[in-house]
Amino acid sequence: EAQVTQNPRYLITVTGKKLTVTCSQNMNHEYMSWYRQDPGLGLRQIYYSMNVEVTDKGDVPEGYKVSRKEKRNFPLILESPSPNQTSLYFCASRDGTAHNQPQHFGDGTRLSIL
Amino acid sequence: GDSVTQMEGPVTLSEEACLTINCTYTATGYPSLFWYVQYPGEGLQLLLKATKADDKGSNKGFEATYRKETTSFHLEKGSVQVSDSAVYFCALTAAGGTSYGKLTFGQGTILTVHP
Numbered sequence: 001e002a003q004v005t006q007n008p009r010y011l012i013t014v015t016g017k018k019l020t021v022t023c024s025q026n027m028n029h030e031y032m033s034w035y036r037q038d039p040g041l042g043l044r045q046i047y048y049s050m051n052v053e054v055t056d057k058g059d060v061p062e063g064y065k066v067s068r069k070e071k072r073n074f075p076l077i078l079e080s081p082s083p084n085q086t087s088l089y090f091c092a093s094r095d096g097t098a099h100n101q102p103q104h105f106g107d108g109t110r111l112s113i114l
Numbered sequence: 115g116d117s118v119t120q121m122e123g124p125v126t127l128s129e130e131a132c133l134t135i136n137c138t139y140t141a142t143g144y145p146s147l148f149w150y151v152q153y154p155g156e157g158l159q160l161l162l163k164a165t166k167a168d169d170k171g172s173n174k175g176f177e178a179t180y181r182k183e184t185t186s187f188h189l190e191k192g193s194v195q196v197s198d199s200a201v202y203f204c205a206l207t208a209a210g211g212t213s214y215g216k217l218t219f220g221q222g223t224i225l226t227v228h229p
Contacts (some may be wrong), residue, residue, distance in 0.1 A: 004157075014138050031215060035217075035219075038190070040221050041221060042118075042203060042219035042220050042221045042222050043158075043205075043217070043219040044219075045217070048216065058216060059216075059225050064161050079145075080172070090157060090158065092158075092217075094215065098178075098215070100146040100163070100165040100207070101165055101215075102160040103155040103160075103217060104149060105150075105158040105159070105161075107156055107157040108156075
């Protein structure tokens, strides 16, 4: 089954404790991205990757890091989490770079930073 | 920059009522337009899309028409069901520039359908 898998689904942690949210897709997609969803704001892009070893900032990259060492994986790293990063996070992937192709989303990771 | 504006929610309807969720956009060139649906506890699923002016996307009884003259992509359904209760997002990807296919989302509209 074609899917995007995120882990963990839920995490409660404390300010300053480094964490990583993993994302893996099994569709051989070149393009992957991370979004955060906040009430009243919809989803906003954090980082994206066009292919292996190619990453770039989205609209809200501050406080986040990513890496793309393999095509299937695109982890999101919070080096020193803060309460304003409490949010619902989604990983997504898309075949190629054509803008008219839809993105496939994971089920989300709900992070609470205390 | 690109932007998407959806009608404010939440929207509450009785089963079999007609649904319209308004969506307008601002973008340069000819973006692709999408409606995504998010059921409780799940990720976003593509509901329908349209990639050029006057295209009509349709799926599961939902329809939306790409109107370039009014920069709109309103979502419609003639008879909603309880199972349609979800959050609906209008989104676009720009045709060019440096956005590399970033999805720009509206703020989402919560739909609740009562029996």
